[in-house]
Amino acid sequence: xxxxxxxxxxxKGKPSLVDLTTxxxxxxxxxxxxxxxxxxxxxxxxxxxxxxxxxxxxxxxRPMLTLASAQLCGYRGRRHIGxxxxxxxxxxxxxxxxxxxxxxxxxxxxxxxxxxxGNKASVLVGDFLFSRAFELMVEDGSLExxxxxxxxxxxxxxxxxxxxxxxNDTGTDEAAYLDVIRAKTAELFAAACEIGxxxxxxxxxxxxxxxxxxxxxxxxxxxxxxxxxxxxxxxTLGKTIGDDFREGKITLPVVLAYQxxxxxxxxxxxxxxxxxxxxxxxxxxxxxxxxxxxALADTVAMARHYGDLAVQALATLPAGAERRIxxxxxxxxVERAF
Amino acid sequence: xxxxxxxxxxxKGKPSLVDLTTxxxxxxxxxxxxxxxxxxxxxxxxxxxxxxxxxxxxxxxRPMLTLASAQLCGYRGRRHIGxxxxxxxxxxxxxxxxxxxxxxxxxxxxxxxxxxxGNKASVLVGDFLFSRAFELMVEDGSLExxxxxxxxxxxxxxxxxxxxxxxNDTGTDEAAYLDVIRAKTAELFAAACEIGxxxxxxxxxxxxxxxxxxxxxxxxxxxxxxxxxxxxxxxTLGKTIGDDFREGKITLPVVLAYQxxxxxxxxxxxxxxxxxxxxxxxxxxxxxxxxxxxALADTVAMARHYGDLAVQALATLPAGAERRIxxxxxxxxVERAF
Numbered sequence: 001x002x003x004x005x006x007x008x009x010x011x012k013g014k015p016s017l018v019d020l021t022t023x024x025x026x027x028x029x030x031x032x033x034x035x036x037x038x039x040x041x042x043x044x045x046x047x048x049x050x051x052x053x054x055x056x057x058x059x060x061x062r063p064m065l066t067l068a069s070a071q072l073c074g075y076r077g078r079r080h081i082g083x084x085x086x087x088x089x090x091x092x093x094x095x096x097x098x099x100x101x102x103x104x105x106x107x108x109x110x111x112x113x114x115x116x117x118g119n120k121a122s123v124l125v126g127d128f129l130f131s132r133a134f135e136l137m138v139e140d141g142s143l144e145x146x147x148x149x150x151x152x153x154x155x156x157x158x159x160x161x162x163x164x165x166x167x168n169d170t171g172t173d174e175a176a177y178l179d180v181i182r183a184k185t186a187e188l189f190a191a192a193c194e195i196g197x198x199x200x201x202x203x204x205x206x207x208x209x210x211x212x213x214x215x216x217x218x219x220x221x222x223x224x225x226x227x228x229x230x231x232x233x234x235x236t237l238g239k240t241i242g243d244d245f246r247e248g249k250i251t252l253p254v255v256l257a258y259q260x261x262x263x264x265x266x267x268x269x270x271x272x273x274x275x276x277x278x279x280x281x282x283x284x285x286x287x288x289x290x291x292x293x294x295a296l297a298d299t300v301a302m303a304r305h306y307g308d309l310a311v312q313a314l315a316t317l318p319a320g321a322e323r324r325i326x327x328x329x330x331x332x333x334v335e336r337a338f
Numbered sequence: 339x340x341x342x343x344x345x346x347x348x349x350k351g352k353p354s355l356v357d358l359t360t361x362x363x364x365x366x367x368x369x370x371x372x373x374x375x376x377x378x379x380x381x382x383x384x385x386x387x388x389x390x391x392x393x394x395x396x397x398x399x400r401p402m403l404t405l406a407s408a409q410l411c412g413y414r415g416r417r418h419i420g421x422x423x424x425x426x427x428x429x430x431x432x433x434x435x436x437x438x439x440x441x442x443x444x445x446x447x448x449x450x451x452x453x454x455x456g457n458k459a460s461v462l463v464g465d466f467l468f469s470r471a472f473e474l475m476v477e478d479g480s481l482e483x484x485x486x487x488x489x490x491x492x493x494x495x496x497x498x499x500x501x502x503x504x505x506n507d508t509g510t511d512e513a514a515y516l517d518v519i520r521a522k523t524a525e526l527f528a529a530a531c532e533i534g535x536x537x538x539x540x541x542x543x544x545x546x547x548x549x550x551x552x553x554x555x556x557x558x559x560x561x562x563x564x565x566x567x568x569x570x571x572x573x574t575l576g577k578t579i580g581d582d583f584r585e586g587k588i589t590l591p592v593v594l595a596y597q598x599x600x601x602x603x604x605x606x607x608x609x610x611x612x613x614x615x616x617x618x619x620x621x622x623x624x625x626x627x628x629x630x631x632x633a634l635a636d637t638v639a640m641a642r643h644y645g646d647l648a649v650q651a652l653a654t655l656p657a658g659a660e661r662r663i664x665x666x667x668x669x670x671x672v673e674r675a676f
Contacts, residue, residue, distance in 0.1 A: 043496045045503055097461050123435050123461055124498045127468070131492035134472055138484045146476045146484065154469035158381045160462045165383055 017059070017332060019325045024067040027081060031063050034085040038132055049117050049125045053092055061221075062192045063088045068329075069196025069210050072322035079199045082136050083145060087192045089133035090149065094156060094188075096126035145195050152191035159183025168248040168274045170258050170266070177252050181222040182215070189218030209316050213326065216310035221333050223303035226251035227296055228336065230287050242283040248273040252302065254286075256295035265289055300334070307334045355397075355670060357663045362405040365419060369401050372423040376470055387455050387463045391430055399559075400530045401426045406667075407534025407548050410660035417537045420474045421483060425530045427471035428487065432494060432526075434464035483533050490529035497521025506586040506612045508596050508604070515590050519560040520553070527556030547654050551664065554648035559671050561641035564589035565634055566674065568625050580621045586611040590640065592624075594633035603627055638672070645672045 021028070039050040063084035070080035099122060117125075130153070137146050162180045166172040193214030197207035229244040230253055244251055250273065258269050271277050272286065290296050307330045314323050359366070377388040401422035408418035437460060455463075468491070475484050500518045504510040531552030535545035567582040568591055582589055588611065596607045609615050610624065628634050645668045652661050 041496055041499075043499045043503070045499050046496065097465060119457070120502055121499065124495055124502065127431075127435060128492055128495035128499065130465070130468065131488055131495055134484070134488035135492060138481060138488050141481060143476060143479060143481070146472070150469055150472035150476050154466055154473060157462055157466035157469055158379055158384065161379075161381045161383050161459065161466065164458055164462065165381070 017329070019321075020064060020068065020329050023071065023322060023325050024064050027067045027071075027084070028060060028064060030078075030081045031060070031067070031084045031088070034082055034136075035088060038085065038089075038136065039129065041128065045117070045121060046125055046128055049121055050092070050129060053096060054088075060088060062091050062188060065189060065192040065214060065217075066196050068322060068326055069193045069214075070199055071196075072210075072317060072320075072326065073197050073200030073202045073206060074318070075196070075200035077199065079140055079142075080196060082140055083195055083199065084192075086133040086136040086140075086149065087188065087195075089129045089136070090153060090156075091188060093126040093130040093133070094160070096122045096129070098160065142198060144198050148191045148194055148198070152187045155183050155187040159185070159187070163249070166250050168276070169250060170254070170269050170273055172250040172255055173259075174252065174255055177250065177255055178219070181219060181226075185222040185225075186215045186218030189221065190214035193217075206317060209313050212313035213310050216306045216313060217330050217333070219306035220303045220310060220330060223252060223299055223306065224333060224336050227253060227299045227303070230290055230296065242286075245272070245283055245286055246276075246278065248276050252299045253290045253295040256298055257286075257290050257293045260293040260295070261289065303334050307331065355667070357659075358402060358406065358667050361409065361660060361663050362402050365405045365409075365422070366398060366402060368416075368419045369398070369405070369422045369426070372420055372474075373426060376423065376427075376474065377467065379466065383455070383459060384463055384466055387459055388430070388467060391434060392426075398426060400429050400526060403527060403530040403552060403555075404534050406660060406664055407531040407552075408537055409534075410548075410655060410658075410664065411535050411538030411540045411544060412656070413534070413538035415537065417478055417480075418534060420478055421533055421537065422530075424471040424474040424478075424487065425526065425533075427467045427474070428491060428494075429526060431464040431468040431471070432498070434460045434467070436498065480536060482536050486529045486532055486536070490525045493521050493525040497523070497525070501587070504588050506614070507588060508592070508607050508611055510588040510593055511597075512590065512593055515588065515593050516557070519557060519564075523560040523563075524553045524556030527559065528553035531555075544655060547651050550651035551648045554644045554651060555668050555671070557644035558641045558648060558668060561590060561637055561644065562671060562674050565591060565637045565641070568628055568634065583610070583621055583624055584614075584616065586614050590637045591628045591633040594636055595624075595628050595631045598631040598633070599627065641672050645669065 035054055036051075039054055040047050066080055066084040066087055133149070134146075137149060159180055159182070162176075163184055166176055166180060190211045191214070193210040194207050197210050226244065229241065229251070231241070243249075254269065254273065258266060261269065268282075268285065268289070272282050310330045311327045314327055317323055373392055374389075377392060378385050404418055404422040404425055471487070472484075475487060497518055497520070500514075501522055504514055504518060528549045529552070531548040532545050535548045564582065567579065567589070569579070581587075592607065592611065596604060599607065606620075606623065606627070610620050648668045649665045652665055655661055
């Protein structure tokens with residue numbers, strides 16, 4: 001497909017994002033231009049607050065998935081640009097509402113928008129970006145894309161509410177945890193990939209394969225993300241370590257350690273995560289328990305499992321640089337765990 | 339158009355909603371059924387919280403506008419049902435986010451959802467309903483309707499942010515106040531009416547006339563609503579009087595009284611609305627000042643002005659029971675002010 005991409009190793013010989021960035025770089029610049037242009041409003045606080053979140057950057061992982069999927073499908077037009085921006089707007093709106101919800105103080109290493117502008121503004125600017133996402137889809141004009149992304153949006157909201165219901169509940173089991181991340185994270189990854197096939201007008205089987213890739217990749221991504229909250233590596237990513245712990249969020253490492261712990265340990269988890277009665281040293285103790293019970297290792301294993309499914313889902317799609325890079329991207333994200 | 343509607347006076351010989359309810363009653367029952375069906379989710383908290391807000395009822399004014407507009411345009415199909423439900427979902431999502439924003443404790447005479455379930459759940463269930471609104475539009479399949487309502491949604495969010503920026507700012511002038519209510523209220527009224535013409539496949543001039551009716555009606559409606567927050571009649575509507583005052587919201591009555599007040603009075607407004615330093619008796623004093631400066635009377639006059647524009651906008655549309663009832667509805671809402 002005419003893209004000369006070479007495998008470039010990351011600093012430690014590990015997979016990196018360099019290939020993906022090379023593959024979709026020009027398109028991503030165009031997406032960023034659309035994002036900047038369409039977050040404008042005569043209401044000054046909107047571009048200020050949205051700019052804080054959007055320009056802080058982030059990985060732009062979800063729009064890159066749309067771009068790469070469209071390229072993999074041999075798409076040659078421009079529709080994927082606006083739709084990738086739409087995907088990022090949905091994600092940004094979710095982040096804004098999530099920060100309000102979680103009272104987070106840091107996002108991507110900077111003060112979160114709600115800490116600077118207040119919860120009120122974060123909710124409303126999130127609503128604005130969400131609406132803008134739909135305006136972009138309407139301009140594109142595909143009812144199929146609108147169907148995919150409006151469904152994804154309501155599933156994401158369901159996932160966020162499920163997460164709220166499992167928060168501070170140490171009785172949460174693995175199945176409930178997986179339901180939450182499938183809805184709140186994997187659904188948008190899946191939709192971002194699927195619409196790449198839709199704009200390229202590919203058969204339903206290709207759309208389904210990309211949907212499956214995105215969904216399984218999203219699961220792996222969130223598992224690693226949840227793991228990293230108990231990893232010193234988080235600090236190098238500009239995030240506070242132990243955010244989930246302090247909020248009493250129930251993620252897979254905790255689910256496993258709780259199930260495998262004795263009554264003393266379970267009392268510890270209930271005090272810290274249910275009652276949010278936390279003292280200095282509790283996070284260290286939590287990390288020690290996670291390690292003792294192999295909870296981190298098993299979370300990585302689960303991430304690998306979903307990562308493998310994601311890569312396998314690509315098998316029926318055209319071989320080439322795009323497919324190879326999308327497979328390596330999964331490895332890159334799973335390798336973040338180390 | 340085959341609808342035999344009789345003018346039925348309200349209890350005190352004033353206009354009532356009886357005619358409108360007669361006109362759209364069967365359709366409204368169908369809309370309510372769609373609302374109940376589509377707010378369901380396997381995530382139990384969603385129908386619980388949404389049901390609290392949706393079933394609490396409210397006037398269903400916006401979906402009734404869609405139904406009446408479609409009927410006025412001679413529409414005979416069923417598409418207006420789902421779209422009216424979509425309009426109500428957008429409105430409900432806005433209410434949920436508005437309650438979070440304003441820390442309201444009462445909504446339609448009941449505890450607001452955020453007071454019962456918390457801000458977190460209100461934000462997320464609002465997001466769910468907003469997404470559901472778009473799913474309903476996608477099922478309808480009209481890109482024109484999607485264009486109108488996605489645009490309305492982003493304008494509403496802009497209006498809510500504008501309102502946030504003018505809150506506690508006694509320097510807000512009449513023009514800024516009107517910009518806020520045009521965006522946060524009139525836009526959805528306008529869209530609700532316009533889509534009635536779109537489903538009926540009427541010429542653009544009819545859609546524009548209904549859009550103008552809805553927009554001007556929305557202005558009148560919000561002016562009266564803001565007035566009522568300083569009126570004892572509010573209590574009979576199940577709302578707390580003085581909500582806006584306690585939050586330091588700057589509405590037209592206050593804008594006028596501030597501009598017309600002496601330096602002592604302005605100090606009073608700044609202390610109570612900017613510093614939110616309020617003591618018992620302040621609300622009474624505020625109401626006394628509004629009365630002294632004719633601020634309430636002039637707000638009613640402004641509402642009448644927009645109400646007249648709304649009725650005039652109907653002139654080019656087919657005469658009949660529907661048009662008469664839609665005109666009377668405006669009168670009913672303005673008469674609420676007394």
